Amino acid sequence: MKTLHIVRQSAFNTNDLAQCMQVLGNDDVIAFIDDGCYNLQHSLINNIDRDKNIKLTAIEQHASARAININKDVCTKITMNDLVSLTFENDRVITWQ
Amino acid sequence: MNNTSKSLAIINAKAPYSSTAGKDALDIALIFGSFEQTVSLFFQGEGVWQLIRKQDGSIISVKDYLKTFAAFEFYDIKNVYVCQSSLKERNLSESFHIDNIKVLNQQDFATELTSHHLILRF
DSSP states (O other), rough: OOOOEEEEEEETTTTTHEEEEHOEEEOOEEEEEEGGGGGSSSGGGGGGGGGGGGGGOOOOOOHHHTOOOOOOTTOOOOOOOHHHHHHHHHSSSEEEO | OTTTTOOEEEEEEEOSSSSSSSHHHHHHHHHHHHTTOOOOOOOOOOGGGGBBSSSGGGGGGGOGGGGGGTTTTTOOOOOEEEEHHHHHHTTOOOOOSSEEEEEEEEHHHHHTTSSEEEEEOO
């Protein structure tokens, strides 16, 4: 049972990402959208439990608009259409906003 | 629970008086309860402030929706969970203005939360 976590806020501004990380399960997916893309610059993402095989994704347009570089070794670039697909591929969705 | 009904989890993550988030979450919970839908409440981060004793919104001219928490049992809302680490971070004891609250460590909190089909966060 996988969960898609849509993170819309920057960890520089709120605790949303930290709270999200507290409830991550195996094979969950995180999608950074809107100001959530700033989290790619935050050290918190280095603390995500690698053993849980968490997949990080970010909306390419949202990151590019903010001049945030998506390191493909860490995070997968996605489109809005991909995000819609992710909502179907996962068992549930939590929007952290 | 039959196959056609889905369980709802509501995460409360905001302090009670700075926004309408807590009241909105309560309204959703009571509506689901009214229609005999399975609903559980989770309090995490700043949301744990909604549960502490001796709050009085009337002092700052805010309608005190927290008193309505006492009606959870009437609405058949039996599962209320609190994040233990959020309490500790704020130096809060496990003493709340309603009864039958379950304080869970991080692992159990995550397990309970993700046992629900639908999850809303306010």
